[in-house]
Amino acid sequence: MSSLLAVVGGILLVGGTAFLLFGAIGLVRMPDAYNRLQAGTKTTTLGTLLSLAGVACLHPEWALKLLLIGIFLLFTNPLSSQVLARAAHRIGVKKAPQTVVDRLEEDLAEKDLGARP
Amino acid sequence: METPVEAKVRAMARTRSTAVMFATLLLFWLMLIGNLTLDALIVGVLASLVIAVLYPNGISFFTELRATPEAFVAGLRYYGYFFKELVKSNLRLTAIVLSPSLPIRPGIVKVRTRLRSRMGRLMLANSITLTPGTLTVEMDSEWLYVHWTNVESDDIEAATGAIVAGFERYLEVIYG
Structure with missing residues (x-):
């Protein structure tokens, strides 16, 4: 029983690490800050959750605390990425040349024009 | 001007939100500490109460949740x-x-x-x-x-x- 748990835990840990690796590759390959954030957020969330699940299999007595870490992670990870993306957009970080549309910039430009006398 | 009824409804909503915050914080504290001894409970209740009272507009998991x-x-x-x-x-x-x-x-x-x-x-x-x-x-x-x-x-x-x-x-x- 415990050896089966160890095998499952090992597989989960390897899976989690693989997603973290793909996220790191994404950070290097993506062309701009927004796409990098996308790569960073999704893979670190699933990668870390899988790793936590793996550790929970290897050390069942920690499961409750690991669950707690997972919950905090699910809430704080996307939130911090969103704040970073918003800050990047506000200070005008350049978008990749492939970018096809930016509704936020259009709307902000419209509001600025409307505010002027 | 706010009518007394409206003020009462608002006060009730605030009390409810504070209570929800308190319960959430206490639950997380107990999960984190992992035991139910008296001193852990006292510290948790005090800390949760202070935070819940200081942040009446804070939101948590159960804020605005419909309990159906x-x-x-x-x-x-x-x-x-x-x-x-x-x-x-x-x-x-x-x-x-x-x-x-x-x-x-x-x-x-x-x-x-x-x-x-x-x-x-x-x-x-x-x-x-x-x-x-x-x-x-x-x-x-x-x-x-x-x-x-x-x-x-x-x-x-x-x-x-x-x-x-x-x-x-x-x-x-x-x-x-």
């Missing part, structure tokens, strides 16, 4: 859908970063939500960030600006259908 059986079922289905989307988004991202041509067509689109509650909107923005190819950048009342790795459509209705509708369906029942 439908909301519970919707919550379970929401988490099922959410984890499915999370895995899908990771697989798709992996395929993108590993392909030599890096097939992306990024852009920021505008979508609209029907959700009214703060917690509902927070959960929606978070869920969008963790699902395939989308990242919430800015929120302006009912409008969300979403960065999309592969823009399928920059039309508001079509983008809303593709990005928001899946989660909104459940969150509407849970938080309103």
Whole structure:
């Protein structure tokens, strides 16, 4: 029983690490800050959750605390990425040349024009 | 001017929100500390009480939650859908970063939500960030600006259908 748990835990840990690796590759390959954030957020969330699940299999007595870490992670990870993306957009970080549309910039430009006398 | 009845309703809402905050904090504390001894309980109650009173506008998991059986079922289905989307988004991202041509067509689109509650909107923005190819950048009342790795459509209705509708369906029942 415990050896089966160890095998499952090992597989989960390897899976989690693989997603973290793909996220790191994404950070290097993506062309701009927004796409990098996308790569960073999704893979670190699933990668870390899988790793936590793996550790929970290897050390069942920690499961409750690991669950707690997972919950905090699910809430704080996307939130911090969103704040970073918003800050990047506000200070005008350049978008990749492939970018096809930016509704936020259009709307902000419209509001600025409307505010002027 | 506020009528006495309105003031009473508001005071009740504030009391309820503080109580919910207190209960959430205490629950997390007990999970973290992992035992139910008297001194752990006293510290937890005191700390949770102080924080809950100091932050009457704070939001937590259970703020604005509708405590109905439908909301519970919707919550379970929401988490099922959410984890499915999370895995899908990771697989798709992996395929993108590993392909030599890096097939992306990024852009920021505008979508609209029907959700009214703060917690509902927070959960929606978070869920969008963790699902395939989308990242919430800015929120302006009912409008969300979403960065999309592969823009399928920059039309508001079509983008809303593709990005928001899946989660909104459940969150509407849970938080309103």
